[in-house]
Amino acid sequence: MFNRDRWQEIFQTIRKNKLRTLLSGFTVALGIFIFIVLFGFGNGLKNSFKQFFLDDATNTLWVYPGLTSKPYRGFKANRRIEFENNDLEDIRNNFEFFLEDITPRISRRSIVKYKGESDNYSTRAVAPAHQYMEKTIMMKGRFIHQDDLSNKTKIVVIGRLVAEDLFKDEDPIGKYIEVGSIAFKVVGVFQDQSGDREERLIYMPYTTRQLLEKNNDKIDYFIVSFRPEMGYTSTLAFERQLRLFLKNKKDIDPRDNNGIRIRNVADQIRQNQQFASVLQIIVAFVGIGTLIAGIIGISNIMVFVVKERTKELGVRKALGATPKNVIAMVLQESIFITTLSGVFGMICGIFLLRNIGDRLAQFFIIDPYIESVTAMIATVLLIIFGAIAGYIPAKRAASIKPIVALRDE
Amino acid sequence: MGDSSLHVLKGIELQIDEGELVAIMGSSGSGKSTLLNILGMLDTADEGEYRLDKVLIKDLTETIAAKYRNLFLGFVFQSFNLINYKNALENVALPLYYQGLARKIRQQKALEYLDKVGLKEWATHLPSELSGGQKQRVAIARAMASQPKVLLADEPTGALDSKTSNEVMGLIQQINREGKTILVVTHELDIAHMCKRIITLKDGIIVEDQKVDQILVDTHVQ
Numbered sequence: 001m002f003n004r005d006r007w008q009e010i011f012q013t014i015r016k017n018k019l020r021t022l023l024s025g026f027t028v029a030l031g032i033f034i035f036i037v038l039f040g041f042g043n044g045l046k047n048s049f050k051q052f053f054l055d056d057a058t059n060t061l062w063v064y065p066g067l068t069s070k071p072y073r074g075f076k077a078n079r080r081i082e083f084e085n086n087d088l089e090d091i092r093n094n095f096e097f098f099l100e101d102i103t104p105r106i107s108r109r110s111i112v113k114y115k116g117e118s119d120n121y122s123t124r125a126v127a128p129a130h131q132y133m134e135k136t137i138m139m140k141g142r143f144i145h146q147d148d149l150s151n152k153t154k155i156v157v158i159g160r161l162v163a164e165d166l167f168k169d170e171d172p173i174g175k176y177i178e179v180g181s182i183a184f185k186v187v188g189v190f191q192d193q194s195g196d197r198e199e200r201l202i203y204m205p206y207t208t209r210q211l212l213e214k215n216n217d218k219i220d221y222f223i224v225s226f227r228p229e230m231g232y233t234s235t236l237a238f239e240r241q242l243r244l245f246l247k248n249k250k251d252i253d254p255r256d257n258n259g260i261r262i263r264n265v266a267d268q269i270r271q272n273q274q275f276a277s278v279l280q281i282i283v284a285f286v287g288i289g290t291l292i293a294g295i296i297g298i299s300n301i302m303v304f305v306v307k308e309r310t311k312e313l314g315v316r317k318a319l320g321a322t323p324k325n326v327i328a329m330v331l332q333e334s335i336f337i338t339t340l341s342g343v344f345g346m347i348c349g350i351f352l353l354r355n356i357g358d359r360l361a362q363f364f365i366i367d368p369y370i371e372s373v374t375a376m377i378a379t380v381l382l383i384i385f386g387a388i389a390g391y392i393p394a395k396r397a398a399s400i401k402p403i404v405a406l407r408d409e
Numbered sequence: 410m411g412d413s414s415l416h417v418l419k420g421i422e423l424q425i426d427e428g429e430l431v432a433i434m435g436s437s438g439s440g441k442s443t444l445l446n447i448l449g450m451l452d453t454a455d456e457g458e459y460r461l462d463k464v465l466i467k468d469l470t471e472t473i474a475a476k477y478r479n480l481f482l483g484f485v486f487q488s489f490n491l492i493n494y495k496n497a498l499e500n501v502a503l504p505l506y507y508q509g510l511a512r513k514i515r516q517q518k519a520l521e522y523l524d525k526v527g528l529k530e531w532a533t534h535l536p537s538e539l540s541g542g543q544k545q546r547v548a549i550a551r552a553m554a555s556q557p558k559v560l561l562a563d564e565p566t567g568a569l570d571s572k573t574s575n576e577v578m579g580l581i582q583q584i585n586r587e588g589k590t591i592l593v594v595t596h597e598l599d600i601a602h603m604c605k606r607i608i609t610l611k612d613g614i615i616v617e618d619q620k621v622d623q624i625l626v627d628t629h630v631q
Contacts, residue, residue: 005506016494064468315490318451320479320507322472399471402478403451406490 036349042280044368125209141188156289158175312404483552542573
């Protein structure tokens with residue numbers, strides 16, 4: 001391998017046959033480049049699926065009431081189901097084994113005023129556990145406390161953009177704002193990873209909201225978090241049992257699919273990940289296709305190269321080149337070119353992926369990457385197949401009689 | 410090539426001694442090139458025996474044939490068969506490379522042989538920059554460089570005009586005078602008469618085998 005003379009021979013042939021070298025090198029480099037880029041895009045797709053769920057805790061069930069579709073226990077169909085405070089208590093008491101925490105949500109739109117500024121904002125009336133489930137990050141002050149629930153205090157926690165809109169450069173903590181013409185004290189400012197929409201929200205204790213609405217105990221819907229260490233199957237079991245429990249409590253036919261809706265985030269993520277994996281398999285399949293096309297490309301070029309050099313190889317044989325010499329020369333040249341251009345294509349591909357970042361976010365490709373092991377394996381495979389592709393015609397050329405090769409015009 | 414076989418040579422009984430300069434003559438299709446190729450181990454005979462320097466040449470593997478060709482034989486072809494992307498020096502050094510000689514020695518020897526054929530100044534020129542006669546002289550230098558026992562020339566002057574033909578034949582005569590055994594295939598009578606023995610083939614058999622008085626060419630080569 002490290003025979004200086006043979007390398008010199010190879011460099012000379014490469015130098016003297018630039019176009020041929022360039023063509024075969026280009027085929028290989030392009031093959032590996034496309035493979036790496038496609039594979040990276042596959043990973044980018046996966047990344048963007050992951051990001052959809054980044055701003056929420058993933059060990060949660062979202063439980064919504066609905067309209068019944070079947071008559072049951074003397075109730076007619078088309079009955080609207082409502083959740084109340086005691087549902088929270090019952091769930092707490094009955095599912096201790098699975099449950100981590102629970103929060104209701106009551107969403108209202110309100111006109112919010114501070115000094116001269118006023119705007120229409122969404123408010124969410126929640127329990128303290130909500131902070132963890134939405135991954136709300138406190139910038140200043142505090143979130144809602146358990147005391148606020150029991151005292152039904154008129155406090156709010158406002159989003160970063162609400163603070164910017166209403167208070168400009170003023171510090172909002174301790175100031176009073178009007179929410180639906182009732183004064184609330186601002187106790188905290190938060191930010192949220194999922195962006196502007198979430199940061200235009202206002203949180204208040206759900207008991208306060210209920211107090212304002214004729215002291216009722218109605219809840220829009222609630223979010224349940226389960227112990228994170230629970231496996232996937234226990235999650236499904238929890239979901240099933242919770243559904244049955246609520247259906248029984250609310251007099252809904254167990255076969256009625258419409259009375260209660262439960263969104264299982266863990267399950268959704270799993271399905272999305274599976275979808276992304278399928279996408280990646282498809283993308284990888286296309287990538288492997290390009291690799292194969294690359295290999296076929298090299299094979300063609302090698303057949304052509306050997307054909308073109310038949311006479312030269314005949315001369316070499318007449319001068320004393322053994323078949324081994326001939327094969328080694330052709331092979332080493334082909335391996336050298338494939339290795340060099342393969343690594344070049346690989347580096348270009350990786351470099352491109354590195355520089356994409358989130359520029360293709362609109363196509364759901366975020367931070368595409370390829371594991372270096374995968375890139376290496378693909379490159380090495382291409383080199384090996386390139387060598388095999390070169391070996392077959394080289395062997396044939398080496399075994400034809402020199403006289404036949406010399407006669408070749 | 411192919412499956413159809415054709416009997417070109419139909420029984421040749423021939424002995425060539427060391428130091429001879431033999432012309433093999435015949436019209437095209439007489440089998441003279443085939444004979445030369447068999448002698449050169451470029452082709453194999455279906456039947457019969459061929460001994461080169463008392464070594465029986467039969468059923469050789471390609472590897473051993475390559476070794477023998479390298480050690481025993483030097484070839485000169487009608488179409489020169491120089492490697493077009495190698496310069497004169499590198500072409501001459503090629504058989505030495507296959508002998509496994511060190512690079513320095515190869516260069517030195519190749520230059521020495523180029524000098525012998527009067528082309529030392531042309532060492533770094535590519536074949537495309539050389540005239541036909543010069544190319545053939547490079548080819549002869551290449552054939553000589555490995556110091557073979559026998560030099561086989563297949564129509565060495567076939568592609569050359571009469572002046573350069575004479576130059577090339579003069580070179581061949583000179584090499585022969587230094588003791589090398591040389592076989593020249595030709596269909597030109599005047600070229601044949603520059604050799605010491607003429608073997609005439611017709612339809613695959615020897616019809617005439619005679620020693621002749623060699624016509625010497627002016628060996629001055631520029």
